[in-house]
Amino acid sequence: MADRRVPIGTAARETGEPFHLGGPPQPSRAQQVRELLAKLGQLAGVRGGLIVTPDGFVITADLPPPISAEDLAALGATLGRELELGVDQLARGPFRTAFFSTDGGAIFLGGSPIGFVILLGDAGAEPAAVSPALLEAVARLEGFWK
Amino acid sequence: MPISRPRGPGRARTMQLSRDGRDPILARLDGTVVFAQCDEGQKPVLAQHVIQVVRIASATLARAGLGALRRGVIEGAQASTYLQTDVGLVLALTLPSGTSIADGWSALGRLWADKAQAATESGG
Numbered sequence: 484m485a486d487r488r489v490p491i492g493t494a495a496r497e498t499g500e501p502f503h504l505g506g507p508p509q510p511s512r513a514q515q516v517r518e519l520l521a522k523l524g525q526l527a528g529v530r531g532g533l534i535v536t537p538d539g540f541v542i543t544a545d546l547p548p549p550i551s552a553e554d555l556a557a558l559g560a561t562l563g564r565e566l567e568l569g570v571d572q573l574a575r576g577p578f579r580t581a582f583f584s585t586d587g588g589a590i591f592l593g594g595s596p597i598g599f600v601i602l603l604g605d606a607g608a609e610p611a612a613v614s615p616a617l618l619e620a621v622a623r624l625e626g627f628w629k
Numbered sequence: 630m631p632i633s634r635p636r637g638p639g640r641a642r643t644m645q646l647s648r649d650g651r652d653p654i655l656a657r658l659d660g661t662v663v664f665a666q667c668d669e670g671q672k673p674v675l676a677q678h679v680i681q682v683v684r685i686a687s688a689t690l691a692r693a694g695l696g697a698l699r700r701g702v703i704e705g706a707q708a709s710t711y712l713q714t715d716v717g718l719v720l721a722l723t724l725p726s727g728t729s730i731a732d733g734w735s736a737l738g739r740l741w742a743d744k745a746q747a748a749t750e751s752g753g
Contacts, residue, residue, distance in 0.1 A: 550693055558689040565685055566703055569678035573652075573671070575705030575723065583686040583701035590689055603693050610702065610730055 512627050516543050519620050523600070526616055528608030530588075534624070535560050536598040546603065555601065563592055563599035580614045580621075593621040597628055650736055651708075652723045655744045656680055663718070663748050679721045683714050702733065711737045713745075720745050 510518070520532055520543055533544035533552055539560035544552035570578040582591045591602040591613050600621055604613060652667040656676050665672045687698045703710040705726065711733040712721040722737050 554692050558692055562685040562689055565681050570703060570705040572674055576707030579704045579706060581701065581703040583690060583698055585690055585696035585699055588695040590693060
């Protein structure tokens, strides 16, 4: 009788992970989303971020303490929805990205049908560098669900 | 496309805007519109949107521990709205997509010097 046990670490794969018969295993969607956020976190001046659904649920987050992901997700999603609505009503074309700055930092927000990507930056975060990277990340995020 | 569109005696006081800028609006955060130069029907929508964005963005920045909102850019596929806020006022100006951020800030800065400082000094 064949041994049906599987190695530790492969027994409880995430739901929805594609089944592959050959070749290297594909990263799960959750892993891809985490990697996407981690890559954005490497941009100069970016201190962390999160990805939230349009109704404010956290998909993934990597924020410096003591910032609460849930609180920021709710506000970020509210802001994102207002931006999408306003840009549409005022005929500015589909909403792409936004950023809002203070004397000490900034938040960046990119929108997609999947949800919003929100980044926190310090005073060194350059919109000219972060916004295009955010736009690219949003496009990749949409691609994960196709 | 110049955006100054005088429509009568009340509109005679036009202003110089950067090329292709449109829909400038200066409002108080309590919802009062101090100055706007856009289609009449669009003015309440524009004012409500700008003020609402400033309120929510301010709350989000505060929750992130980043301090008070100063400036922002909302980028649509066809146009971007630049905004600046201080002393209970918010000023917004829409520029074509592709305008450099530096040029956007520059145009907004000139408008702020023209309109917002006057509103601050006059107390309304």
